[in-house]
Amino acid sequence: MSARVLVVDDIAPNVKLLEAKLTSEYYDVVTATSGAQALERVVADSPDIVLLDVMMPGMDGFEVCRRIKSNPAVAHIPVVMVTALTDSSDKVRGLEAGADDFLSKPVNDTALMARVRSLVRLKMTVDEWRAREVTANTLGVAGESAALMAQTYEKANILLVEDQAFEAQKCQEALTRDQHKVFSVTGGLAALERANVTDCDLIIVSINLQKEDGLRLCSHLRSNDRTRGVPILMVGHEEDLAKVARGLEIGANDYILRPLDRNELLARVRTQIRRKRFQERLKTNYEASLSMALTDTLTGLYNRRYLNVHLEKLLASTGEMRKPIAVLMFDLDKFKSINDRFGHGIGDEVLKIFADRIKTRMRGFDLLARTGGEEFVAVLVGVTPEKACFIAERLRRAIGKRPMQVNTPDGQLVVTTSIGGAYIGTANITVEEALKRADDLLYKAKEGGRDAVEFEGIGKLNPADYDEPERQILD
Numbered sequence: 001m002s003a004r005v006l007v008v009d010d011i012a013p014n015v016k017l018l019e020a021k022l023t024s025e026y027y028d029v030v031t032a033t034s035g036a037q038a039l040e041r042v043v044a045d046s047p048d049i050v051l052l053d054v055m056m057p058g059m060d061g062f063e064v065c066r067r068i069k070s071n072p073a074v075a076h077i078p079v080v081m082v083t084a085l086t087d088s089s090d091k092v093r094g095l096e097a098g099a100d101d102f103l104s105k106p107v108n109d110t111a112l113m114a115r116v117r118s119l120v121r122l123k124m125t126v127d128e129w130r131a132r133e134v135t136a137n138t139l140g141v142a143g144e145s146a147a148l149m150a151q152t153y154e155k156a157n158i159l160l161v162e163d164q165a166f167e168a169q170k171c172q173e174a175l176t177r178d179q180h181k182v183f184s185v186t187g188g189l190a191a192l193e194r195a196n197v198t199d200c201d202l203i204i205v206s207i208n209l210q211k212e213d214g215l216r217l218c219s220h221l222r223s224n225d226r227t228r229g230v231p232i233l234m235v236g237h238e239e240d241l242a243k244v245a246r247g248l249e250i251g252a253n254d255y256i257l258r259p260l261d262r263n264e265l266l267a268r269v270r271t272q273i274r275r276k277r278f279q280e281r282l283k284t285n286y287e288a289s290l291s292m293a294l295t296d297t298l299t300g301l302y303n304r305r306y307l308n309v310h311l312e313k314l315l316a317s318t319g320e321m322r323k324p325i326a327v328l329m330f331d332l333d334k335f336k337s338i339n340d341r342f343g344h345g346i347g348d349e350v351l352k353i354f355a356d357r358i359k360t361r362m363r364g365f366d367l368l369a370r371t372g373g374e375e376f377v378a379v380l381v382g383v384t385p386e387k388a389c390f391i392a393e394r395l396r397r398a399i400g401k402r403p404m405q406v407n408t409p410d411g412q413l414v415v416t417t418s419i420g421g422a423y424i425g426t427a428n429i430t431v432e433e434a435l436k437r438a439d440d441l442l443y444k445a446k447e448g449g450r451d452a453v454e455f456e457g458i459g460k461l462n463p464a465d466y467d468e469p470e471r472q473i474l475d
Contacts, residue, residue, distance in 0.1 A: 003048035003120040004028045008038040010056045018051060025113060035059025039067055042074050048120050054083035062097050069098030075148040076126045078119035088261040095267035098149055114245035128365030129282040135310045151277040153270040156201035160184045161191045163209050174262035188217040195227045202272050207236040207243050215247050222251040231272040296370040298348055299355035307369035311379055311431045322426040326388035328378040329438035333416045333450040335374035342408055349406040350415055357398045385423045392421045392453045393466040400451055416451035418442060423456050
């Protein structure tokens with residue numbers, strides 16, 4: 001995924017080195033050579049992540065980080081401190097100032113790219129919740145805004161997965177300082193069982209488990225509905241950096257290396273708990289602020305009013321700060337005949353099942369709305385045309401590949417959907433134009449035989465070209 005990275009260092013060769021590494025991975029890089037300039041750039045350029053040198057004259061990195069995190073408008077932007085300092089107390093000082101991680105000089109390329117990708121994914125999720133909060137404000141229904149550093153970090157439920165008794169005891173002793181409730185287990189099965197009955201605020205996983213793969217456990221935790229949004233803190237050795245990088249790719253949030261420093265552990269735990277509670281606060285505020293006027297009462301999806309306002313916000317962003325978007329318009333095939341034959345009660349059941357199947361196969365920061373009758377619209381954020389096509393075909397199959405269980409004499413109905421897909425990218429167009437482009441393509445899909453995807457610039461998609469069920473198109 002593409003993102004904007006702010007590199008801050010007063011030494012030009014260091015800036016050029018990081019800039020070259022990031023540019024080669026297709027990141028948009030902006031730079032600053034002082035703390036004061038960094039603060040200006042953060043506000044002006046709205047980066048997705050800040051790589052911040054610690055040792056700078058005048059205002060050092062600790063103070064820059066503290067000021068970023070004290071500004072509610074930019075406090076959600078991840079900050080990674082890049083430093084030659086190796087003392088654990090320096091790490092703790094940075095984490096307490098609000099930093100999300102430390103990278104040691106000389107920077108390990110694998111660790112750098114894994115950390116950047118991981119934190120950019122996190123920021124994209126937070127950005128979407130913040131955007132929805134702005135939308136709710138525009139509609140006059142928003143509540144009190146959340147602030148990252150104002151969130152508490154005490155009294156959390158923490159699941160610890162560690163099979164070395166001494167290490168487990170060391171972690172538990174450190175965590176009791178913040179009055180956490182620690183559930184300690186020695187293996188993956190016990191961890192999954194505990195997670196299914198306990199609402200966890202953080203999961204700490206040793207990637208050095210003796211009898212199983214700690215990374216595989218991280219993968220299971222990320223795919224489990226109960227733990228998908230719970231931050232994961234990995235514990236490993238210095239020689240495990242390649243595994244740590246893989247863990248960050250899988251979806252783990254942070255890591256700490258052995259031998260464990262209790263203060264650093266506590267600081268990293270506080271960072272993750274704050275972030276989780278910040279996101280929960282954003283989500284809760286947003287959901288609590290929504291009135292029935294913004295949602296469809298039958299399906300629970302957003303309605304046309306909300307879609308128009310939110311899509312307008314996305315399209316109003318300009319220049320390189322705009323994330324490319326695609327608009328998909330759905331129509332249930334021959335839905336009128338379902339109502340005519342079985343009644344509107346069965347039709348309502350079909351609409352609810354349709355909404356659930358689509359919603360559970362979309363990313364949390366994408367938008368799905370019911371715009372009327374049997375018509376729905378999805379807005380995909382930060383996608384390429386290829387990815388948008390894969391998603392559209394995947395959603396079409398999700399509807400038609402198996403019957404819907406409804407209250408008919410046969411107990412089920414086969415329902416299909418037609419989809420029109422318009423790739424808007426970063427074009428400067430209106431909401432009406434974007435929706436019309438998708439609607440015109442939907443009409444072609446229905447005229448061409450239904451149960452198909454008609455995509456802008458491509459035509460009718462050939463399902464065989466997208467027959468990759470294991471492809472991680474939503475990453």
